[in-house]
Amino acid sequence: MSKLLIYSRHFGLHGRPFSLLPDPNFVFWSAIHARAYAMLEYGLATFAPIILITGEVGAGKTTLVRHLLHTAASDLRIGLVSNAQAGRGSLLHWALLSLRQPIEGRMPYVNCFAQFEALLRAEKARGRHTVLIFDEAQNLSVSMLEELRCLSNLNSENDELLQIVLTGQPELNRLVDRPAMQQFAQRISARFHLTGMPMEAVGKYIAHRLKIVGAEQEIFSPAACELVSSASRGLPRLINQICDYALVYAFADDRTAVDADLIRQVIADRKLSSPTASAEPDE
Structure with a gap:
């Protein structure tokens, strides 16, 4: 729990924006x-x-x-x-x-x-x-x-x-x-x-979830969002998984923003580019 609080404070957030658990408070109307x-x-x-x-x-x-x-x-x-x-x-x-x-x-x-x-x-x-x-x-x-x-x-x-x-x-x-x-x-x-969300909706989805937990500035660059969209095929759970890891990586590197290179690292390390990458319970 303490790590989560430090992770959140690092980005000025009051919660975890990309949990894999289904939460109607985060519903995004693509x-x-x-x-x-x-x-x-x-x-x-x-x-x-x-x-x-x-x-x-x-x-x-x-x-x-x-x-x-x-x-x-x-x-x-x-x-x-x-x-x-x-x-x-x-x-x-x-x-x-x-x-x-x-x-x-x-x-x-x-x-x-x-x-x-x-x-x-x-x-x-x-x-x-x-x-x-x-x-x-x-x-x-x-x-x-x-x-x-x-x-x-x-x-x-x-x-x-x-x-x-x-x-x-x-x-x-x-x-x-x-x-x-x-x-x-x-x-x-x-x-x-x-089906999965189109690319233009993925960036809005990411920004939406961050805003709910108090983000006041852009954290994911447009290029980062494009890579997330491609790797996740627009599926919310995979988007959440990639973005959650990306915030952990950024926190570890003392970064306040996530760029395309960081997303590439996450995808490579976590092998998230595969269509069957996630084995979590359904959204």
Whole structure:
């Protein structure tokens, strides 16, 4: 912690600007992220049964989900299921736990389903509807996705009870686009694929995060930002990783600014130019 404080003070900052943890306080509305979030809002407003947001590893999907959780309207009851996988418990158990519902021992499926449906209808009676968000949904099995499709059958023309939001990596798109998944795909009424930011947005992203923690002058040169953009492919997590290391290097060298040469050192030392460089949990 003391090293972090010295690192921050060196640049006149009051926090760490490039943490790898998803933080809605740092959300940056690039054009691509604004479109992704607009599609998420559109899906919720039009009561899309299933909403699908995919993107590269580190593209910012989880940060958008966290922003939704912090800004959701009071008429939404939201449950977040992170990293559910086949063989790690019943999907309905995951759903009930995310909605803070007690589960007594090994409840039979029919009891879980009855409890889940009762919750949805109770929320509807209060003027609210329920949203289940499955983050890292590429880990769901075909049978789990089929179970989600069946849960969406609880909706009818007169009862809009449940919406399902899936966020995941590109393989989730390939999974739901299989011919055998046609029925599931037909339930997806809002869909967006999140890519990396263009070069012109990366410098603004870096400046945005620095400003939030109190930066009053330019720390990364335009040439440094261009190199960060190229090495990261515009993916926020890789940008954060490169920039965080660059600030550590600059602090060690007693520099108050980061230039292109310093970014080259970071990329070479950390081998960050590879598309699979980051193995951290998703944004």
